[in-house]
Amino acid sequence: MKSKFIVLLFSGVVFSTVSAQTFECFSSKNNDYWRKSTVKVAKKSTFKEVELKSVTNVNPTFQAWGTCFNELGWDALNLLPQKQRDSILYNIFSPNGDLKVSMGRIPMNANDYARDWYSCDEVAGDFQLKYFNIERDKRTLIPFIKEAQRYNPSLTFWLSPWSPPSWMKVNGYYSVKSDKAYNNMPAESEIVLFDENSRHDNRYSPKKAASNDYLIQDDRYLKSYANYFCKFIGAYKEEGIAINKIFFQNEPWSYTVYPGCAWTPEGIIRFNADYLFPVLKEKHPGVDLYFGTINTNRFGDIDKVLSKTSTTGIFKGVGFQWEGGQILPTIREKYPNYKYVMTESECGWGSFDWKAAEHTFGLINHYLTNGVEEYTFWNAILSDSGVSTWGWKQNALIRIDSKTKAITYSPEYYAVKHYTHFISKGSRLFYFNPRTIDKLPIMVFKTDSNKTLVFVGNFNDEHREISLKVNQGFLNIKLDPHSIKTFVASRV
16 A cells, blocks of 8 residues: 655545535543544644545455454353343444444364364364264354344354364374463474474564474375365355355464464465365355465565465465564555455453553554455453453453453443444545554545544543644544544535
């Protein structure tokens, strides 16, 4: 996405149809959320005009907000009586609700927010997948998804695995790393992860990259695992859940004590190009294959994969999360013809506080200003401290107290709502201020109905006063310390 600095917020060319004289303003800060007011467009600027960047090339149309369906989220939801469950599901998934989530991520096999480890076929040597089944999912994830579909029958879905069946892996175990507190993997099994020639560079994440692929690189295993994806897609389709894209692996560069699978660039190319893409094209031609989810800033590893596959049509798009977001701009500049998506918003450490809300607000600014057309959140719902089966406390948008059954919509929930309630499918970004400049993340969108949206955050300890040019007038904005605002044109 090429850009240039400008002083005027809305140019006469791009926004010549915008004639609104008032904006609805929605304001939030810690312990004071979603205050609504009306702001008039002034004839003169009262404060210093902000210098923004304009999008001048490759301006993608936004497609969807998403979240992941996890077992512990389903368990948390089921702590409540039906009426309260319905209220939460409406707020998250209904096109008329708060967040308007229209896309779901489905974990294939257990992820770190499953109740415990499982896969759809743990019969060692079952290369024909005779014993493949989704019976576990029919008791947990699928009922969760069905409940969401009641409020939005048009939900779309994508999937990614955290770990293949354990018998398909070189260490014969669901995790990558051993941890006495959270798994029974023998510490000796870690020997396969790195060898004496393993690459090491403190500037990159992970600091030491895997030397070996954890999926066994034998034709029988590679072929069977590719067919495993197809079986899973078909089984979910029979349940009325149509998956439209897949990623071969969640975080190939995370070496975890929970379900995971390490990969090398060579293994990624081999599996996707020679096995997964051909069988997917044959059995599920309507399902797209994306590269990811990328969780590393090791540009060389990602470039190696894309340089070998970019002319083959294997990958329709690329998905980034965590440290991968650091190299999104450079990857997108070098490979502009892919679709780019954000696959997992960062989960924090179970603080459920305003700091987490600011972080997510800024993270959305970073990804949307760098051209992603979809953005997926992690846990929408958790109970109590948000701890996973494997001991990691994480944030969620909604928290449920398992004892009192009290429901808390977290500060992060409102930070997310500031975007998702207004940026709908078909909206496009036109101007922005990166979150790193003056701690004032700003984005200006126009919806498919030509309505102007302005998103502003102040992450400073002091008040900020800024003016933004709107056609022949100005939005003169006062921002409290650590606050966020959304402005919506009252008419077009």
